[in-house]
Amino acid sequence: MEMSLDLLGNAIVSGLLLGGFYAAVTIGVSISFGMLDIVNIAHPAFIILGSYIAYIANTSFGMDPILASVIALPAFYLLGMGVYQVYHLAFERRGEESLRGLAFFFGLLFITEVTLVLVFGVDYRLVDAPYIGPSLHFGDIELPLRLLVPCLVALVMIGGLQIFMARTFIGRAILAVAQDQLALRLMAANPTRIKRIAFGLSIATASVAGAVLIVIQPVEPSIGRDYIGRVFAICVLGGMGSFAGTVVAAMALGIVENLTATFYGPSWAPAVAFGFLLVTLAVRPAGIFGR
């Protein structure tokens, strides 16, 4: 029994760390889907794009992948603003978000993936950094730095966003646009501009999320799709747009997935996220912290 207690402890701890990383992957969707009501199913594709940029910076210039992703933040922010502009002009303004807006993001997901396949092929790519490999040990519990660093980076990023949302004018305006667009307009603030900034931020998080993804596991263009079920399950369970809820839900999923992988085999992990999503939608669509 001692052996399996060991396994259990390690599965829970690395599940928590994995969950921190899932929070980084989800936080962009918590902004776009949770706050702005934009069903950006292409978000995982932007994350994979971030992974490849970190990969190029790492292999060609020997740069740290996470540092590279921070440098790439402004580019992702502008990309997000551009995508929102097209989305707004072509769909939101015409009131055609549901069918054609979804198809638009699906098309973006697909185009990004196929382009990455054409440029980089379908081989798995990985990066090199000093924290990939070693682990910290506390008794029987092992903390791989490969998971610990992404988790810390994720928490710093989400904490920073939380402070930005709570303390700055733009941040408060974003929270306001999530609640009532008309009221914002009556305050003489332009909801479209605020949403463009917010969507830019949501895509910017994909840069960092992509870098921590390629630190955690080797990346090939199609693995983004494995994350769609996860990110939306976490976003909904976390209460759609609550940052604290996103972190808690992400860690819960991380633990459940890791336990499944430890005791039933890793090939079942994708099914866990889907089960999570379906149960969430069927039982508690308002999320654990739902209003």
Add this chain to the structure above:
Amino acid sequence: MNGAKFVVLLLIVAAAVFGAALAIGNAYVFFAGYVVLQYIALATAWNILGGYTGYVNFGTAAFFALGAYTTVVLHKLTSLPLPIMMPIGGIVSGIVGLGTGYLTLRLRGSFFSIATLALAVVVQTLITNWDFVGGSRGAYIIRPMTTPLLGIDYIQYLFLVMLGLVVIVVATARAIERSRLGYGFATIRDDEVAAEASGVPTLRLKLLATTLSGAFMGMAGAPLPYYVTYLDPASGFSLAYAVNGVAMPLVGGTSSWLGPIIGAILLGTLQQVATVTISSALNLLIVGLMLVGFVIVAPNGILGLFGLGARRARA
């Protein structure tokens, strides 16, 4: 034109297509034609839910592959003829559609779409872990030596079976469009809250559309193992089905049964040509770009460009 006359016309067109393919007398025509027909069935099936009720299904590949894998199971356990296997595959996919719909269709439409995206990943995981159907290694299917119809090759037989399915799916789609059911679907698409308030049983109609659409996708997938003779999860769940299932109706036009057919013939033929002349990854990129281009520039698809999309105003 009433329903019976339309079916007769469809059968005449189908017979003419088969006759023309026979007259060309080249096996490649049947190989390529089968794929285009399969896409007509898939696109029309997608449109029953997507075009008529406005609910987007991204899981075409899952429903399609479920039909294909049902055939693999039946092939190993029984010696049923293909036309019997197809409805069974349809039932399996239909039940999965019903289940997914039951859990998610009560919520906003986007949740259903997200669930179908995740469904594709999960069904693929299940099949990959299921050794009986070959798991990740895939399954070999040996075609029967003879076809039930004398004098034609097996590929011609598959072509004919798929042609028959296309007639059934298109006739059903058109019948729905012109029935009370179709008007019910249209009210959901145009304003679901108003429909619900006026007493339209929206959940029941949505479940019906999801089940029917999923079932037809499963039927379209059922002959696949005999067509490819080797089926593995990567090819059965190919992203090509998911993206074409969405792109073809939207490019053709979702408001009428004709739209998905136009989209499927256009994109299906284009891909057949591009696969041979350029590369298969690049032709998927073309489909993706056309999808995004059409939803931005021509929201009513090719039908809309010719002014035929306005028929929905009457519905």
